[in-house]
Amino acid sequence: QKEVEQNSGPLSVPEGAIASLNCTYSDRGSQSFFWYRQYSGKSPELIMSIYSNGDKEDGRFTAQLNKASQYVSLLIRDSQPSDSATYLCAVKGGTYKYIFGTGTRLKVLA
């Protein structure tokens, strides 16, 4: 079992819809969770971090964390074609190490 799992996609959603990206992790001791967006040929860009159970909203983005079920999700409201990218989930435990998932490719159709 991979430490951080994501569906590779592509996840296709129409413009204006809500895109829902999911991530599960295996280490129950994980304490912080991050979502990075990576455009093709570019570097990962941090878009959200979440540390407590529940929801965290930032503009059109909402991160959701459920530690009991060991999953974290990212919702993108009013999806735009410019949101088309690969979204990487990263999990950090008690050490410095980020463990990255392999990413979910999102395609927003105009």
Added chain:
Amino acid sequence: DAGVIQSPRHEVTEMGQEVTLRCKPISGHDYLFWYRQTMMRGLELLIYFNNNVPIDDSGMPEDRFSAKMPNASFSTLKIQPSEPRDSAVYFCASSRLAGIFDEQYFGPGTRLTVT
């Protein structure tokens, strides 16, 4: 404030040649990380430094890879000799600290092609 800087952005070399990748972390960041990204394996941590000292190099694939950080503003990742399977995008990232709330910021990456 400048982000993480990497050079070169692209490197094409022949098998057996030495390759040196360079990174300048964000000023004031005490932690520096080297990652490799491939389609097959995703983003893998190779090594990280704290205050210029290598802390964990367990991700370095083999002895052909080495990394140094001679000062707080410069690090290198060297591959000698290079092999075609080393072809990947190499990212450098930095963070101020390494606590659970500390976030990593990535450089633009170096795309390495070994023929």
